[in-house]
Amino acid sequence: MVAALELYLDVDTTRRVRTLWRALEDDGIPSLGSLHQKHRPHISLAAAHRIDPHAVADALDGFPVGRGLTVGIDFVGQFVGRVLWLGVTVTEELLTHHRAVHERLTAGGVDIWEHYRPGRWVPHCTISLRVPNPMMAPAVRRCLEYLPIQATIVGAAVADHANDISHPL
Template sequence: MVAALELYLDVDATRRLRTLWRSLEAEGIPTLGSLHQKHRPHVSLAAAGRIDPHAVADALGDFPVGRGLTLDMDFAGQFVGRVLWLGVTATEDLLAHHRQVHERLAAGGVEVWEHYRPGRWVPHCTVSLRVPNPMMASAIRRCLEILPLRATVTGAAVADHANDISHPL
């Protein structure tokens, strides 16, 4: 199971990403749109097997998570395990914001996976967790069709969809 601190995107970017999900689904490629039926397009700042949303809220206090950030998605990529994603340009503002969030989480005793920590994190918007290997090239081509994509962060939450947790921050 995965819990994450997710940044949510403006209406236009969300619409474009959902359209991408639907087109991939029509081609037989599963996306976050069909996983749990609860996902919405997002960029995760932190993730772990479990995250206590109240501990995160306490650790972050009045820190404006994601507010004022603009995210530019300019490339597609994949992680080992057939994970397909849109890459977010790692701007100084985004990396500084990410670092501040993690400093507060660490001070509050909130544990996250190492690969989401500053210096290791790859900013991305996940499209699919399990693209069939023979379909990866066509899935990447479909992703490239909607790029570049600029998004404004409109909200944040701690989400654990498998356990019906969505705690706005």
């Protein structure tokens, strides 16, 4: 079970990532779009096994989480365990925003996985959690067809899809 503080992408970028998800599915590659039909394209700022959405909302009260940030999605990456993602180019503005969010979460007592903390975080938009090993190269090639993307962050929420939690911030 995973909960995350998700940043949501503008309508055009969301449509483009959903189209990529469908193209991968058509190629026989499972995507985040088919996992349980609840995901929407996003960039996670923080994640943990459980995150109290009310504690996050309190910690970030008055802080415009992600809104108005523009990000470049320019490359494809893979995490151990067959996770495929689109990479967000790191900028000083994005890192400063990420650090400010984590300072507020820490002050609010919200516990986050170490690899999402400042200095360790790899900003990305997950495409698939379980690409079959023989399909990884074709999946990467398919993803590259959709890049580059310039995206604007339009909203944020704490999401825990396994527990039907989506708490807008």
